[in-house]
Amino acid sequence: MIEATHSLLSGGSRRVLTGAIPAIQLLFCIVTAEAVAGSAAWLGRGLSCVCAQRRESDDARPSFDLTPAQEECLQKLQNRIDIPYDGSVPEHQEALRALWNAAFPEEELHGLISEQWKEMGWQGKDPSTDFRGGGFISLENLLFFARNFPKSFQDLLRKQEGDRSVWEYPFAVAGVNITFMLIQMLDLEAVKPRTMVGAMFLKFLAENESAFDLLYCITFKLMDHQWLTMRASYMDFNAVMKATRRQLEKELLAEDLTRLEDLPSYKLLT
Known part of the structure; x- marks a missing residue:
């Protein structure tokens, strides 16, 4: 065990708590058997993710034919997914600055590598590592x-x-976990969807090129809703992510769903 400082934001005020945290730094570093199945969050500095490893059952999955429009939209989204963050690329630098300005519009950012980033819930002073x-x-x-x-x-x-817990999930790192979870849940790195959930999503994507980003927003709010409902704390994050995924899959497979805005969890967004 090590002593670590964890920044929390509550009610608009910043609190810093010091306590014993495992040397892996975050719960997101824990890779369990459930993570191999793609059901749990995993993110941590210096770790190689095992969540995306091919499973023996993959070959037995059904596949769904796509329309030309769906194929094109999937390819565009896969091209986005394939782009790593590169701190030397001006576009990436500007996007990171824009994120800071959106989060803290009245606070000047002192640099792309700065202790300030911990205020947003990154693990260290350089968000690129996350x-x-x-x-x-x-x-x-x-x-x-x-x-x-x-x-x-x-x-x-x-x-x-x-009613927040004393030990909250770090906002920014949780956000990266949600992106990763959605990519896995929707099987977006496959040539064509192999689950009903993935096939349904591509229907929405063909009608709205921002469907993945919108679903991300819905999922983030749903995750926080599950966090509060489960009265979760720091060590419960994996369980919360699993519950979020189950609920999201259930909503995406509901009958008479014509757009993402019809998802019950969309109502959580304001």
Whole structure:
């Protein structure tokens, strides 16, 4: 065990608590048998993710034929997923600055490598080390959330809703975990979907090119809702992510669903 400082945001004010945290730094570093099945979060500095390893049962999965429009939209999304975050690319630098400005509009950022980033819930002073699990698209997801649902974004960032636990999940790192979880849940790295959930999502994607970003926002709010409902704390994050995934899959497979805005969890967004 090591002593670590963990920044928390609650009710608009910043609190710093010091306590014993495992040397792996975050719960997200824990890779369990459930993580191999793609059901749990995993993110941690210096770890190689085993969640995406091929399973023997993959060959037995059904596949779904796509329309030309769906194929094109899937390819575009896969191209986004394949882009790693690169701190030397000006576009990536500007996106990171834009995220800071959206999160803390009245506080000047002192640098792309700064202790300030811990205020957003990154593990260290350089957010680029946390993007390996989600790539550049995880930054785009956070930025989309901040720009399109600013109140929900701020509520989650500052933990302003509900009866919060003493040890909260770090906002930014949780966001990267959500991007990764959605990529796995929807099987987006496959040539064509092999689950009903993935096939349903591609229907929405063909009608709305921002469907993945929108689903990300819905999922983040749903995750926080599950967190509060389960009265979760730091060590419960994996269980919360599993519950979030189950609920999201259930909603995506509901009858008469014509767009993502019809998902019950969409109502959580403000």
